[in-house]
Amino acid sequence: MDKQRKQGIKRKSHWKRAMAYTGLGLAALVIALGSVGLYEYHRLQPQNHFKNLPAVGLTSSNSSSSSTTTSKQSSQSESQPAGSFNVILFGSDARPSGGNISLSDAESHTDSIMLVHVNLKTHQYNVLSIPRDTRVYMPGFGNTKLTSVQLLAQSQQGPQKGTVYAVQLISKLVGVPINYYAETNYWGLQAMVNSLGGITMDLPFPVTLTHAWYPQDEGLHFTAGPHFLNGKLVTEVVHERYSVPGTDYGRQQLQVAALKGIAKSVMSARNATKLPSLSKSLSQYLMNTNMSTQDVISLAIGIKGNFSAQQIHYYQVNGTSEVLYNDALKANDDEVVLDMNQLHQIIQDHFTN
Template identity: 50%
Template sequence: MATNHKKHSAAKPAKKRGRAKRILGYTGLALAFIICAGGGVGLYEYHQLQPKNYITPKTRPVLATGTKEQSKQGNGTFNMLLLGSDARATGSSTDLSNAASHSDSMILVHIDLNKHQFNMVSIPRDTRVYLAGYGYTKLTSVQYMDQVNHGEKQGIIDTVKAISQLTDVPINYYAETNYSGLQNMVNTVGGITMNLPFPIMINHAWYPQDNGKSFTAGPHFVDGRMAFELTHTRDGLPGTDFGRQRLQEAVLVGIAKKIMSPSEVTKLPALSKSLRRYLVATNMPPQLMISIGIGMKGFFNTSQDIHYEQLFGKSEMVYNDVLKAYDEEIILPKSEIQMLGKKNF
């Protein structure tokens, strides 16, 4: 598993400007949602929702099994996929649904509440995968194609299955957010501090007034709008998409630190009730969110409990069966994927 953050020699610059503006740029926000959910339950319910009691093979669904046995997942542990999509709000400002969207960012997470540990692995959106009924295409296209042809939920489920088959990791839950969810969440907690891994200049801002703004490497306090601008930036970053994944990590850690700070702890019960306003879709029941919050309360330390890595691959010009044309896709080595399972899952 590649654990450094070097620019891949084969990675190419960003695509067209219009497409870059449509891209969300952040997935890991959903992880922050579930961390903050453990408040406001009674004594009996508190006991029943302890992770070792609630998160078991009987209550934990299996959306996709990879090639591993479900029995290897002990009590208090599970795997989930965090999705960031280009879904747009329709109807009211809190309605984040959309008929079809592309999976722009994908993070596979193993959560072990016995060890208070989150192992996170970013998967490139342009990874080459097999889509049943179509052939080989980019991972980002799976959700869109199946939502167009089979409905919103099926598109998400098939994305989960594609990643499970790619990584040989069983996946239990998913949580999808979009650019509106990111901005609203950051604003709800009053802004966050992002520790930027490298200097950034915003060249193709979503909001025109942000064009040309620059940031040095290091900590910066940002509101929801600027958190979105930074995490959807792609052009000019070291490693393009791989660089953007590091910005996703930075905003995730920033949100987690803010919501678990002493000044915010008293707000967690109220915040947990509004979590679904920030999600496009999820199969996580409210009880699971509370169980996770109970498991992490009093223990959460972002520098020790969140372990983040990136999957690197080789960019190659190959035939895309969906587009009926050649395009650049990321080929992930089998050896690297196997190490992912052994080390993180």
């Protein structure tokens, strides 16, 4: 065999070995990436992800302490099983300056408050509306409306800490730890619904817009039943209270109808491919939240394929409307005094397991 031929064979041998090593390296890389993916998927399973969660509000060990005076998070109550947690949903009346569509105007009154108990093991979702005019005691200010707590706290502590303060005070009011919070306003809700291509709201009663955000919508009438609405009209409907039964209590029911419509749309087949982008775009819809992208993805994994609107159970707590002195505002105003016995019974029956 001549020298040139031997060198050619040697080069081929080196090339084959190089390709073999490269193939093994690529295989190892694929396996490693696959392992990371499998690990991540396993870690994001709700029973793994939603356990030993921090609580923004009170726990069983500090329920008698002044937990509403600090933004420091505490440990989760041991009574909460894995895959079970509580979320506060805030609707803010913050409106952009100069008509700009933005989430930037942070200091605001709380327009709507919903406590949601999520159980991803049983696939049951319990929702309690808390009247925004509920009379509460705010350390340093005295008795005031719940709707004013966030504004007062934000004016002293800033947007994020002010929201956390409101969450902690609500946690003390209802008597359970709150693990997550999410706050949006008119523009955020409108953008969220539009990103889904609209939602179907099943209205529990007829609605006529009596104080619309847009003049052209004033007087629009919607019959009871399902309506497919864009973001603009959803925000108009959930803002209405004067034409609906029970005023604020009726508006609470409209807000839950929107929540059901959003949840059903998010979990629909037509929006399945949007879940990753939606979960990564929370800042477009939310003013304040402590939910991460991983939290949202894990929640979607837990709900996907198992969701129906019938799994959402809605509760309201009775209260009496009274004209009382508001220490924070230094004036009399209309406030709601909750039936605390009923509140505690609802919480015990539907928000603790």
